Amino acid sequence: MTLTTTTLADPVELTAPPSLAPRVSVRRLVTEQGLVAVGQGLSGLGNMGFALVAAHTLTGSGFSQLATFLALYLLLLVPTTGLAAGTAAAPDSRNTTSWAMRGAVPAGLLIAAASAPLGGLLHLPWQLIASLGVALPGSAALAIIRGRLYGATRPAAAVATLITEPIVRLGPGLVMMHLAGATGAALGVVLGGYLALLVGLIATRQSPVGRSVATRPTTAAVATTTTATFTVLTLLQNIDIVLANRLLGAAAWSFAAVSTLGGISAFATATVPLVLLPRLGSDRDGDRRPFLVALTAAALLGGVLTLAAALIPGSGYRVLLGDRYAGIGSVAVPYLGAMALLGIARLYAARLCLRGHGQLVTLLAAVAIAVQVGWILLAPRTAAGVATGTEVGVATLAASLGITQLTTSRQRQGQQRQRRPSPTFWIVLGLTVAAAAVRLIVTRGLWVDEATSVTQAHMTYTGMLTNLRTTDVHPPGYFTVLWLWVRAFGFGPLSVRMPSILLGVALIPAMFGLVRDLFDRRTALIAAGFTVLAPQAVWYSQEARMYSMFMLLTVLAVWAQVRVLRNGSVVAWAAYTAATAGLVYTQYFTVLVIASQQLVFLTVVIARWRRGEPVRRTLLGWAASLAVVALLVAPLVPFVHQQFSTNQSAGRGFGAPTNTGTSTTTQTGLTAYSLIANLLWATWGYHSNPVMTQLGALWPAAMLVSLALLGRGRSLSTLSVAAVGGLPVAGMFLLGTQKQFLFDLRYFIGCVPMIVILGARAAATWPRSRTGVIALCSVLGVSLGLGLWDQQVNGNNPRRYDFAPSLQTVARHAAPGDDVILTPGYLGDVANYYQPDLHYLQANGSASQVTARTGQAPHVFVLASFFTVGGEKQQISALRKDLSAHRHLVRTWSFANVKVWEYQ
Numbered sequence: 001m002t003l004t005t006t007t008l009a010d011p012v013e014l015t016a017p018p019s020l021a022p023r024v025s026v027r028r029l030v031t032e033q034g035l036v037a038v039g040q041g042l043s044g045l046g047n048m049g050f051a052l053v054a055a056h057t058l059t060g061s062g063f064s065q066l067a068t069f070l071a072l073y074l075l076l077l078v079p080t081t082g083l084a085a086g087t088a089a090a091p092d093s094r095n096t097t098s099w100a101m102r103g104a105v106p107a108g109l110l111i112a113a114a115s116a117p118l119g120g121l122l123h124l125p126w127q128l129i130a131s132l133g134v135a136l137p138g139s140a141a142l143a144i145i146r147g148r149l150y151g152a153t154r155p156a157a158a159v160a161t162l163i164t165e166p167i168v169r170l171g172p173g174l175v176m177m178h179l180a181g182a183t184g185a186a187l188g189v190v191l192g193g194y195l196a197l198l199v200g201l202i203a204t205r206q207s208p209v210g211r212s213v214a215t216r217p218t219t220a221a222v223a224t225t226t227t228a229t230f231t232v233l234t235l236l237q238n239i240d241i242v243l244a245n246r247l248l249g250a251a252a253w254s255f256a257a258v259s260t261l262g263g264i265s266a267f268a269t270a271t272v273p274l275v276l277l278p279r280l281g282s283d284r285d286g287d288r289r290p291f292l293v294a295l296t297a298a299a300l301l302g303g304v305l306t307l308a309a310a311l312i313p314g315s316g317y318r319v320l321l322g323d324r325y326a327g328i329g330s331v332a333v334p335y336l337g338a339m340a341l342l343g344i345a346r347l348y349a350a351r352l353c354l355r356g357h358g359q360l361v362t363l364l365a366a367v368a369i370a371v372q373v374g375w376i377l378l379a380p381r382t383a384a385g386v387a388t389g390t391e392v393g394v395a396t397l398a399a400s401l402g403i404t405q406l407t408t409s410r411q412r413q414g415q416q417r418q419r420r421p422s423p424t425f426w427i428v429l430g431l432t433v434a435a436a437a438v439r440l441i442v443t444r445g446l447w448v449d450e451a452t453s454v455t456q457a458h459m460t461y462t463g464m465l466t467n468l469r470t471t472d473v474h475p476p477g478y479f480t481v482l483w484l485w486v487r488a489f490g491f492g493p494l495s496v497r498m499p500s501i502l503l504g505v506a507l508i509p510a511m512f513g514l515v516r517d518l519f520d521r522r523t524a525l526i527a528a529g530f531t532v533l534a535p536q537a538v539w540y541s542q543e544a545r546m547y548s549m550f551m552l553l554t555v556l557a558v559w560a561q562v563r564v565l566r567n568g569s570v571v572a573w574a575a576y577t578a579a580t581a582g583l584v585y586t587q588y589f590t591v592l593v594i595a596s597q598q599l600v601f602l603t604v605v606i607a608r609w610r611r612g613e614p615v616r617r618t619l620l621g622w623a624a625s626l627a628v629v630a631l632l633v634a635p636l637v638p639f640v641h642q643q644f645s646t647n648q649s650a651g652r653g654f655g656a657p658t659n660t661g662t663s664t665t666t667q668t669g670l671t672a673y674s675l676i677a678n679l680l681w682a683t684w685g686y687h688s689n690p691v692m693t694q695l696g697a698l699w700p701a702a703m704l705v706s707l708a709l710l711g712r713g714r715s716l717s718t719l720s721v722a723a724v725g726g727l728p729v730a731g732m733f734l735l736g737t738q739k740q741f742l743f744d745l746r747y748f749i750g751c752v753p754m755i756v757i758l759g760a761r762a763a764a765t766w767p768r769s770r771t772g773v774i775a776l777c778s779v780l781g782v783s784l785g786l787g788l789w790d791q792q793v794n795g796n797n798p799r800r801y802d803f804a805p806s807l808q809t810v811a812r813h814a815a816p817g818d819d820v821i822l823t824p825g826y827l828g829d830v831a832n833y834y835q836p837d838l839h840y841l842q843a844n845g846s847a848s849q850v851t852a853r854t855g856q857a858p859h860v861f862v863l864a865s866f867f868t869v870g871g872e873k874q875q876i877s878a879l880r881k882d883l884s885a886h887r888h889l890v891r892t893w894s895f896a897n898v899k900v901w902e903y904q
Contacts (some may be wrong), residue, residue: 146161577625
């Protein structure tokens, strides 16, 4: 049967019984989302180009008026935006479309008639308000047409209507803008909407649309609640610019620019739920693929746009929008992130509406708007205050929808049959709790690198990124997490370390899941238990740096790869892609981990091909994953280039002096002993030089164990773990032969969980009896526990720096007017963190120049550290000698890797 009429208010005919609709392939789902995303992207670029031209062409007040008009255009047409979603969910629903068309025309006439008083109330010319009234009927009709096109899964026709609007805006719209300013631009926007409606009508007449392809028919009630829900969501997206124009007065232009940039992210994901809605019927039957494809699309679109905005320097905003908008980056980036999160929230809202929870979702969205408006009204009258209100409102919505989704899913899956968690669940939970307890017992204060992280987190987000680009050598991933965390929980020592602690705790269940899929449950429990006590897993879980994230993402990437090679599911590929991109944003040397995994892929594909097994699906997934990773990492390329260029031009190479902490890596050139020392650190932690010497003497025994392993069977799983753990070590060793400081355990810390896995596998399989397994696990567990204990409490640990007690001692004895010389000079961040009220002099320059700056200070304290790094020892000696020539030594204090001298 075919459709015989295209009247907007009439129902459409059924093309096939919904019960016979087959499940759609992932390829088609991806194609549909991709096609509409491209169309939406082109439309967004066109609209963005229109806005950029307006920002450069119009005056500040004119651009503010146009931005407010565009927000009102969306806000007033909020019901039509929701109408498109409701029609996509139920394109055959008569009531919703009839109501829309009957109400749109008189509503438009009423707005046009009241344009003068409304304009005065909103501080806008009456012509702009009248344009809104003219636009309303056509936009309602366009929403219905688009909704039916989406509902009938005709993305190409929907895309045609999408790209028509920006084409008109960039053509006749710009001409009108030059002729009549903001009013002419507004008329161009309205004209674009009507021409898009014309294109949609032509498309429906040439090839009439049919009913939703959902596997179950939807009702008018579902269409109504979906319309209401998406109406409120659009209100949440756009009400802030209206409030900003009313509250900020002459400064409203600043938030207008922020809203314009944020609208890119919101606009990019706007059509994802519309493409998804007609497919959600199969979701109710247990097919989650449409939702997962849509979720991936929304996350990628929003994430890439947010990352791109984060990596744009202040000068970039000046080029895009003009000189007066150069400083909006710190406000625009989190706002873009909020709009990206809103895109994901829309998907969960659509899913819940189709499952009959539309009224609850509408209520939750209304609560989020109340939170948003309340925050904006109470916040400072600045662009940042308004933006924060929207961010809080979106976060409230996302959290409430997430809780609702979890609750309803459990109700659906329960089927009145409750299952008790297995004993394994309680064991893993107990190990996770134990890991949290161990990691919360922090026995040391912050050291230099951690203090640098905290200093950078104090900056604005744009300022932090600029600092990373110009003074640092790390990507922005971890620093973004820390920046967000401290704004919610403060800058205390435990707070700044808490992201790493949480990531370290999450490593326990991640290790269990990976090893269970690699080998078996027993090996997985042993690996999780070893990880609780693994010294390096604990040490870097307690450091406010990126290394805990490095370990967790390595485990997640390997786990996802195991799942990919097992079943090749879309979820597994998406997880692998996300973890891989996350690794690059965490630490640059993770590319060695990624390269190792590519070798694993290649080995498996070749092995399967030789056995005659199909490999085409794996190859396609592999290629697609690499392409998406490249897309996600692309915004980082100019960031890396600027870091490299800046450090090279400053003569710093890869960066500041490295604390190697032991003579094993400070000797001239790398040796086999350097490699052994780092592997010992990776396994049993950091220890004093005498202990390391004793452990290093065991290398012949390690060689014998390696020879014994040659006679054992080696599975592909074991070899894969060994490759991911060992190849980065070998790669960093080769780099270390050129730049010795690069061969540091921190830069290949991903080997630690792989070493734990290999140890757990050996403990689970080598003994021939259960008693032997228990005995070997006990021995290895005790050795890890002893290593952890010595590492955490031994004051001779070469990686322990007691800056906190040393600075407290200085603060107790220093009087006003006293000077504190910090050597090396880069101790400033940690000194200011613990004792910001002392007067510091950084030991930059010759000893005589530094001591000359102390002037008539009654007492001078020298706080020194890093005695074995570079020329620090000579600098300290020169300072002490010069001070001794003019002053006498009062006393000396010694702490772990820190010394203090007081001179009078």
